[in-house]
Structure formats: structure tokens, C-alpha cells
Amino acid sequence: MPLAQTATTVPVVVDDDLCIADKGCTVCVDVCPLDVLRIAVKDDGTKTAYMKYDECWYCMPCEADCPTDAVTVNLPYLLK
Amino acid sequence: MDEILDGLTQIDCDILVIGGGTAGPMAALKAKRKNPEANVVLLDKANVKRSGAISMGMDGLNNSVIPGYATPEQYTKEITIANDGICDQAAVYRYAQECYGIIQELDEFGIRFQKDQNGEYDVKKVHHIGTYVLPMPNGDTVKKALYRQLRKARINIINRFMATRLLTGEGRVAGAICVNTRTAEFLVVRAKAVIMGLGAAGRLGLPTSGYLYGTYENASNSGEGYAMAYHAGAGLANLECYQINPLIKDYNGPACAYVAGPMGGYTANAKGERFIECDYWSGQMMQEFFDELQGGKGPVYLKLNHLAEETIAEIERVLHIVERPTRGHFHEGRGTDYRKQMIEMHISEIGFCSGHSASGVFVDEHARTTIPGLYAAGDMANVPHNYMLGAFTNGAFAGLDAADFINDVDYASFDEGEVEAERTRVLAPTKREDGIPPNQIEYKTRRLVNDYLQPPKVTAKMELAQQRFEEVREDMETGMYARDAHELMRALEASTILDCAEMAASASMFRTESRWGLYHNRVEYERDDDNWFCHTILTKGADGQPVHKKQDVKPYVVEIAEDEKDAYYKQRVDPSSVAAE
Known part of the structure; x- marks a missing residue:
């Protein structure tokens, strides 16, 4: 029973230029109640936070606690 | 991260508190202060800094009993009536007597409450009978203030571990089996007492948006407290008294009559007419909401567009910053403005939650469940309509009682085979x-x-x-x-x-x-x-299926007069009185 690769838009958007995950920051990943954010390594080898799992309560600790205002919480498309 | 690792560690503590939202931190603090030698562990599936129903904060105390505005007797009467009579009043009455002390403590933590020009608490009337709503204009600071207290008290915090089953032995609680949510490694915690504050079963019904996490409750509150209590053999009370709420359609957050109501906002039908006298959430009020929709008079709306600009600005300031701040983003995206149009509401999906209704693990006025050494508080424990202040106050009762309980007991022995069986169950999908x-x-x-x-x-x-x-x-x-x-x-x-x-x-x-x-x-x-x-009590039967029994409602502490009993069934606005306004 193979699994499909169905695309989905994600509500949490991270501005790579502002994100300081490369300096070791993981605040947004740490505070998320649903644990849906992770740190990715970009093509140039630097790191940035991103939303890995589309399981968002649009509650906003990630946006509120980000030290550089890099995170924006949009409403999930299904309910916006 | 997320790779599945094989591992099992065992630790011991005196008191294990599961759930770091609202009730849990207060339980941990109270237990530690009463018994500073005790090793208190606070464990959370998420991160205590931002976990639980009040992750981003709370805009007010919905059920505060403040001298000068309400008495414990009045409050107990109101909640008994709101909960259709099925209420062991001792727990509600004790809450009503002691919640004012908790408010003062929260004030000392730096969580400020609205005060009037004389420096008195500025309590508002939202309920059908009494006056209990105390706004928290800076309620976005709650979790941070709590976290500071936890650090100061040296509570041991364990984040990102999910408790999956309780351990019992010798007729009492023995600890819990937990699994790391990022590595799948196991942690067995032996404890002399366990306090559960795991929140509502908020991911039970499916929101009409179809989005699994678009729930009214924090979507991480998926009902583990209910399931663990059930599998451990504890009694659960009145689960048929579902939580169903009147919410902003699609956004699925509270319309917040508790914020808007005292400022002149109200729930209206499609014609903009008020049809219920009181916007306080109860099953009886939800029935009127349902009837209005069924009668073809819907949709039902939150009506604010008759209010003055400064009033609306103040409502926005509270609703768009505290509790569910993405509400502002939602209205912006929809192009809806409280000044210009009414906001469409709907009836939420079902859940279990005593915070708003009365479906919960059975507890007495000490937050004790039916299993010795096991406590429950907050949304998952069946003290009706207990809201955030109930979680804090009943959490405090649990912590205080557990601090005494551990003095007289050692660790209960349990069947090691249970741990192995649980590892097999948990890991099967992997x-x-x-x-x-x-x-x-x-x-x-x-x-x-x-x-x-x-x-x-x-x-x-x-x-x-x-x-x-x-x-x-x-x-x-x-x-x-x-x-x-x-x-x-x-x-x-x-x-x-x-x-x-x-x-x-x-x-x-x-x-x-x-x-x-x-x-x-x-x-x-x-x-x-x-x-x-009577109460209905659900337990796990010998065949693994639920069994039920009736349990008498304890004699009332505060008598309810015959003509008051159905007050919450008399909420529909009399059309003749509307015409006369």
C-alpha cells in the first residue's frame, strides 16, 4: 500500500533572510505546541526554520517569540 | 530529529505532574511549596513555555468569585443551574471560596487584572444570574509569568515526552509510561502520586473546515488524560455532556461574548435581533442557538456594528492580541470588520471538556480521582464550568493534597510486563x-x-x-x-x-x-x-469495553429553590419585550 505525495500549502512562513537558525536559534521549533517546525539546511549550507508538518493551530507562539520577526502565521487555506 | 531510536530510561520522583498548561504548573508549584523536599516533575508533550489551552494567553477570568460582586453560595447556585442540576457542589463551592486567593496570587506573579478607577477589580456580568467575569487586558503574559515561577521553585521540567499509559499497583497509582515525541525513546516515571492536567479532548469532532487542527481547543489537547484514566481503571463522569461552543465560523475560535458582551456586543440572528438573553455558554443556550438555525432565522452572528468606534477599537485590542491573536489576521483576510458587518458564527464540533461543560474524569473537592494517589484538574476533570481559574484553583487543590499523600506511601510496585506490553503497543505502527x-x-x-x-x-x-x-x-x-x-x-x-x-x-x-x-x-x-x-460513571470493564453505572448527586450544600432550577431554560428573548424596547 504505497503512500501518495499530495501537496499542501503550509500556514507558517519563515523569512530566510531574517531567520537566524544558522546561529543556533531554535526558538520557534522549541515553542510550537504541535511540534510542526524544523530546521532545514539550505543549498548554500546555511540553516533556516521551516514548517515540516501541516498540523497548525494558528496559535502564534512561533511568530510572537521569534527574536528577529522572521516568522509569519497565516491562516490554513482550508479555513481562511 | 524524528528518527526512531530504541531506548528506555527509568526515573523516580515523588509527584509526577502530567501536563504543563494551566492546572499542571499550579499543582507543581503548590506541591513544591508545601513540601520543599519533594521531587516534583512536570512533564509535557509540548513545551511548558507555550503549552495548553492558554498557549498565547487568556482574555479574562470567566468565573471569578470576588467579594463585593458575588458570594460562593451565589456562584455555586448559578453553576448548579447552568449544569442542569447534576453537580456535586462540594467541589464547586470549595473552588468558589478559594479562587479569590488564587487571583491574588496570580496578581503577584505579574498577571494583571482589570481594575476600576478606585483600584477595585472591574468585574462584569455575562452569566444569566450573577457577576463573575474579570477581564485581563494583559492576559498575553500568563504563560511567561507561570514559567518564571516554575523556574524559581526549581520544578523539574521534562518537555516533549508524551505520557501514554498510567502504571498502577497495590490498588493505587505507581507512575506513568512516556515516549519521546522526537525520538520514540521510552521513559518510565515511578511516582508516589500523579497529577493529570492534560486538558480537553479537543480533537474529537471534525471542524466543518475539514482541517484536522482547526479545532476550538488547542489541537495538542487530544484527550490523553481521558484515555489514560480510562485504561488505568478510573471513573469518568457524564461524558455525554459534550462540549459544544458558539464560535466564529471557519476560524473556530470563540466569538468572545465574555469580552464583547459587557461592552454591548451580542449574539444575533440574521435580522440582527437578539434571541437569547444571556451569552454565557451552556447547553441550554446552545439549544437556543441550534433552534434559531433550524427555524430558518440564521445564520447567527456576533453583532458589534452598532457600537461606537472607541468601543470596537478596545474589543479589537483585546481579541486580536490575547488568547487567539490570529483572529485579526482572519478578519483581515476575509475583509470583515466589526464596524461594518456582523460576523458569522456557527456551532462547533463536539469534544469533552469540563472547563466549559461537565464531561471529565471524576474528582472530588480535593481533585482526587477514584484511584488513590491519582489526581486530575482543569479541563479534563469533572468540576463543571471550571474554565482557566478553575484549572488554576483545582490544580492547586491537587498539588496540596498530593504533597500530603506522598508522606505516607512508598512507590507502589507494578507489573513490569505492563511496560513491555505498552512498548509493543506503542511501537507497532513503526x-x-x-x-x-x-x-x-x-x-x-x-x-x-x-x-x-x-x-x-x-x-x-x-x-x-x-x-x-x-x-x-x-x-x-x-x-x-x-x-x-x-x-x-x-x-x-x-x-x-x-x-x-x-x-x-x-x-x-x-x-x-x-x-x-x-x-x-x-x-x-x-x-x-x-x-x-444522577451522575453517570464510565469505567473500563473486564472485557475491555466501557461499563456504566449511576451515581447519586451528593446532597446540595446550597439549596436551589424550585422556581430557580430551570432558569437556564428561560433564555429565549420574549418577542413582545423586544418590540417594546
């Missing part, structure tokens, strides 16, 4: 080559909940639900598939949600009457005070 992902098991369970359990309740539909849940359980136990530790957490939640769905159906079938307005509207049965003026 041992398959492929199968059904947890989100599909969860989606199917929850849309069946909507199809068959959403009130009005019909016996034949609930029987169908039970059959279909059995089929999903078979699929889950033989075919659910998790690829990493994160998916495993979702798989465990899917299992919990299915447990809760089965309990919801079973409890609703048992009570063959209607009660609590829409919450338990069984179309084939009228309210029946002769046979059903």
Missing part, C-alpha cells in the same frame, strides 16, 4: 513496512463522530457509530503505519481520539433522557428527573 497513515485513521474517526454523534443524538445513528469505530479500530491495530517519531505521536493521538469517540457514543447511549440542552439532546427521550437525576 514495525510495519507500509500501511494507513495516522492522519487518515484520525480523519475517519472524527468525521464519523460528526456524522453520528453530533447532537441531536439518535440511538440508531450512535449504534452505527459504534460499529464503524470498531472497524476503524481493527484497521488501526493491524495496519496503522508511522514513518518517524513525529508520526508516531500522531498515531498515539489517533488511538486516544478513537478511545474518546467510543466513550462518547457509549456514555450517550447509557443516559436514556435528554439533559444539558443541546449537549445531550436525545430526540427520543425527554428530561427524566425521576430516573436520571
